[in-house]
Amino acid sequence: MSEAHLNGITIAYEDSGDGPALILTHGFGAAGRMWVPQREPLNEAGYRLVSWDIRGHGGTESPEDPRQYSEALTIADIAGLMDLLGIEKAVVGGLSLGGFMSLAFHLAHPERVRALLLCDTGPGYRSDEGRAEWNRMAEKSAVNFEEKGLDGARRSPEVQAVIKYHKSVAGLARSARGMLAQFDSRVIDHLPSIDVPTLVIVGEHDEPFHKASQYMQSKIPGSRLETIPGAGHAANMDNPEAFNRVVLEFLASLP
Numbered sequence: 001m002s003e004a005h006l007n008g009i010t011i012a013y014e015d016s017g018d019g020p021a022l023i024l025t026h027g028f029g030a031a032g033r034m035w036v037p038q039r040e041p042l043n044e045a046g047y048r049l050v051s052w053d054i055r056g057h058g059g060t061e062s063p064e065d066p067r068q069y070s071e072a073l074t075i076a077d078i079a080g081l082m083d084l085l086g087i088e089k090a091v092v093g094g095l096s097l098g099g100f101m102s103l104a105f106h107l108a109h110p111e112r113v114r115a116l117l118l119c120d121t122g123p124g125y126r127s128d129e130g131r132a133e134w135n136r137m138a139e140k141s142a143v144n145f146e147e148k149g150l151d152g153a154r155r156s157p158e159v160q161a162v163i164k165y166h167k168s169v170a171g172l173a174r175s176a177r178g179m180l181a182q183f184d185s186r187v188i189d190h191l192p193s194i195d196v197p198t199l200v201i202v203g204e205h206d207e208p209f210h211k212a213s214q215y216m217q218s219k220i221p222g223s224r225l226e227t228i229p230g231a232g233h234a235a236n237m238d239n240p241e242a243f244n245r246v247v248l249e250f251l252a253s254l255p
Helices: 032-044 071-084 097-108 128-152 169-180 207-219 240-253
Strands: 002-006 009-016 021-025 048-052 090-095 113-119 198-203 224-228
Touching: 002 071, 009 032, 009 071, 021 032, 021 071, 021 097, 032 048, 032 240, 048 071, 071 097, 090 097, 097 113, 097 169, 113 240, 128 169, 198 207, 198 240, 207 224, 224 240
Parallel strands: 021 048, 021 090, 090 113, 113 198, 198 224
Antiparallel strands: 002 009, 009 048
């Protein structure tokens, strides 16, 4: 892993390969290492892959100030990392929270997004009730980390595969309150205005995200939805062969 000092913190990232760039963001409680099954296949196919650890996760710094965890700062971190690495435009994507942040990044910087890759994720909520229910879950996640330490982490593969790399349990709790929580409907409202090629991926057994995936495909013009057989929430890890195949086919189709 490499390190960069961006936006007042030290960020851990990995950059490999030559060619058109992808920047992939992990889900809540996971880390950039969850994309290991994609690195070699993408690099061998002629693509550059950048993965990184978001604030409070993995090897990235975990500020003590709760205000240092937000959607806006996550977007700034992605942009800063792209600037540092000399990437003007990239395929931007991620899983779960990382997918939502990719949508938020497109909203803020559409000129820097060549295409979107949205994996086992959702676009947020338009209603106050939907956000309130989601935020109760986010708060429960924060409390679990505060009360149980790393034993409070979810048991899904992308989290358990990287749990030993987290430096700060407090950072994970702050991330839940500041980055996992939802505050408005800007991201979901902008779906119809997305004008870059978009691939939506969901695991066959990731039922909680089926409706969200179908909704995004229906609202984003020209987008594609692919279901990964035999996979749950961590589709890229549960069935990497099928996942990599649909991603490489999508990348090959880009203008």
